[in-house]
Amino acid sequence: MEWTVLETPDDVAKLACQRIEHASRIAIAERGAFHIVLTGGNTPVKTYQLLAKSNCEWNQWHVWFGDERCLPRNDPERNSVMAEQALTGKVAIPSNQVHVIAGELGPESASRQYAKALEGVPPFDLVLLGMGEDGHVASLFPGHKHPAGESVLAIYDSPKYPAERVSLSMETLASCRQLLFIITGKEKAGAIAQWRNGKLLPASMVKGQGKVEVISDKRAFIT
Numbered sequence: 001m002e003w004t005v006l007e008t009p010d011d012v013a014k015l016a017c018q019r020i021e022h023a024s025r026i027a028i029a030e031r032g033a034f035h036i037v038l039t040g041g042n043t044p045v046k047t048y049q050l051l052a053k054s055n056c057e058w059n060q061w062h063v064w065f066g067d068e069r070c071l072p073r074n075d076p077e078r079n080s081v082m083a084e085q086a087l088t089g090k091v092a093i094p095s096n097q098v099h100v101i102a103g104e105l106g107p108e109s110a111s112r113q114y115a116k117a118l119e120g121v122p123p124f125d126l127v128l129l130g131m132g133e134d135g136h137v138a139s140l141f142p143g144h145k146h147p148a149g150e151s152v153l154a155i156y157d158s159p160k161y162p163a164e165r166v167s168l169s170m171e172t173l174a175s176c177r178q179l180l181f182i183i184t185g186k187e188k189a190g191a192i193a194q195w196r197n198g199k200l201l202p203a204s205m206v207k208g209q210g211k212v213e214v215i216s217d218k219r220a221f222i223t
Contacts, residue, residue: 002213005221009184012215013046016182019213020047020126021054023178027125028060035062037127037168037176038087039138040079043184044130048086058092064118066129066173067138067155068101070110070164077162078103101166107154110166115152122151122175123209129173131183132160135191135201139167142201146170170206179208186219193222 006012020036027034034057038044068079075081080100088098099117102110129137136142139155146153151172155165173179181203183192195204 002211003221004213004215005218006215007218009043009217010046012043012182012184012217013050015215016044016047016128016180017050017054019178019180019215020051020128021056023126024056024061027177028057031125033060033062034126035064035121035124037064037066037124037173038079038083039066039128039130039182040068040082041130041132043182044128045082045086047128047182048083052087052090056091059094061093061097062121063088063093063098064121064124064168065099065101066127067165067167068103068110069162070103070105070107070166071162073102073104103166107156107164107166111150111152111154114166115150118151118172122172124176126178126180127173127176127208129179129181129203129206131181131188131191131203133187133191134159135194135199135203137202137206138173139165140170140202170202173206174208176208177210179206179210179212181212181214181216183214183216183220185217188216188220189222192216192220196222 024034
């Protein structure tokens with residue numbers, strides 16, 4: 001695992017954008033397509049906005065989501081809506097290659113539907129993850145147990161609103177050629193310190209198959 005600490009959140013966004021662009025070029029050159037898992041939250045918005053200005057082979061991109069809130073399709077709290085406003089609605093990715101989690105169907109139906117859509121897809125080329133103040137990633141929270149062997153999980157007990165969500169499992173998130181965390185803000189410093197000191201957090205438990213990098217701003221990083 002590689003830790004990269006930068007001055008500001010803008011610096012984090014710029015480097016993350018460069019990492020994603022590079023991964024997309026390699027994947028398209030080698031395999032003819034780029035499969036990326038996007039993360040929600042506030043941290044990645046700037047990265048997505050920068051990506052939208054990039055010169056990528058968008059027609060070869062396939063966009064997936066690490067998790068989704070079970071809210072109406074156009075609810076502004078949905079990860080897919082944020083991504084559409086910042087990236088997927090701004091570039092020429094074919095609409096059938098933006099694989100939205102149908103959270104409006106509820107956790108059970110949406111998780112089954114997304115698991116079927118994912119059949120034969122992983123390993124992803126790049127999985128992008130943020131991290132919450134408690135060390136959670138996607139909608140996988142500390143202390144929560146989930147059934148083994150599931151690619152997509154129905155979540156009913158999220159400690160953050162809304163309680164009902166859909167999330168890729170730890171195993172599915174880890175099935176990737178490159179795992180990239182982007183973490184900003186002093187409120188994340190405690191969780192990063194626990195992670196680096198060996199505490200088992202959802203963030204530390206995702207073990208990518210290839211390169212794993214954490215890019216953070218200095219406020220989030222405690223040496």
